Amino acid sequence: MTDVLPTIELFDGIAEELDNVSLRRDRQSGTRNVLLRFRALKALDRFNSFRSRFSKAIRLTDSEGAIELWPDSSKLVFGGDDGDELDRVEFVVPIDNEDHWQRFMRFMERYAAANDMTYGDRQA
Template sequence: MSDVTPSIEFFVGIAEELSNVRLRRSKQTGIRNVLMIFENLKSLERFRSYTTQTYGDLRLIDSEGEISVTPSSLKIIWGGDEGDELKEVRCGFEIEKDEHWDRFMRFMERYAEANGMAYQDSQ
């Protein structure tokens, strides 16, 4: 599986393009929060399809395998003159265990490299 291109899927077989990701850690609990932002969503056309297989989870796929996360929030933001143009989709989830965080970060490094993205510290 070493030559697998990292991908993110809401629906099986439909790879989405991540526009931005925000990572935070709670000082009180230590729980890490991830907010993935998508400006376009290929699977949006198939949300009502009964023929497309979906898990209800977000699937992150790379050379190490598949990570399945259950979003704690999913917000679709519309814009444009008529309010019918997709502006972005925000998908949030929490990561509590250090080993899960480490695995997620390895995925993000591979995804960023494959898609020309770079890490930028906000501080």
């Protein structure tokens, strides 16, 4: 398969820029949770979301094809002097299947390489 620039979409045709990702594991269930953070969403800029279809999932596309992640939760975090400026958007996605986890990690490696992101363990 040819090289495809890895993209993340919430709305069809609008590639978003991931700001940060945290990988966590629930100690009781063993389920892995991914926290995706976006500083801004292009879908919100100039009402782009009204011109595109909401995919109901986070679509990740790379040279292996497309995968869809279904968030358990999402959060809009506001800040600024008056508390009315969008600071970031966060999505929590559970991944409990090992094959799905491995596929997600391969995507993240490609996305990180294409966007000059680095991986690092949390400092204790």
